[in-house]
Amino acid sequence: MGASPWLYIYAFVNPESGESRFYLVPVLNKDAYQAVMAAFAQSVGAGPEHHVLVVEDGGGFHVPALQGHPVGIQTVTLPPYSPELQPVERLWKLTDATLANQCFESLDDLQTTLGEQCAWLETQPDLLTRHTLFHWWPLCRN
Incomplete structure (x- = not known):
């Protein structure tokens, strides 16, 4: 069996700081979700002393592993x-x-272009905050 003909993005953003993580995956299912959540938790240092709240959209594939989410990750599901x-x-x-009006020769070409755009976006916290920090979003207070 060859490569999956699909490409999906998992994205995480902190609206207040603009810090983000993007993951490109070939499928949307519970195994991919669990792998991405584990990678995300590790990348942000989630653990017993550092809790991270993830707001989810309630996709049917948002199924934590049997042991639950990685330590330090808590989720809220939107209506x-x-x-x-x-x-x-x-x-x-x-x-x-960078994808609009483009015709890619292969899925690898698409993945490369999309990966480069996502990597660039991770370096643009001010841009991401402008797009994601709703006026009603609760701000973190330390």
């Missing part, structure tokens, strides 16, 4: 059919910017 409440939804036009 169904409410993408306007999900800050990360506003990132898709930024991820798609």
Whole structure:
């Protein structure tokens, strides 16, 4: 069996700081979700002393492993059919910017272009904050 003919993005953004993580995966299922959540938790240092809240859209594949989410990760699921409440939804036009009106020779070419755009976006916290920090979003207070 060859490579998957699909490419999906998992994206995480802190609306206040603009810090982000993007993961490109060939499938959307519970195994991919669990792998991405584990990678995300490790990348942000989630653990017993550092808790991270992830706001999810309630996708059917958002299924934690039997032992639960990685230590330090907590989730809140938004009501169904409410993408306007999900800050990360506003990132898709930024991820798609380099894809518009393009015809890629292969999925690898698409993945390379999209990966480069996502890597660039991770270096643009001010841009991401402008797109994701809703006026009503609760700010973290230390």
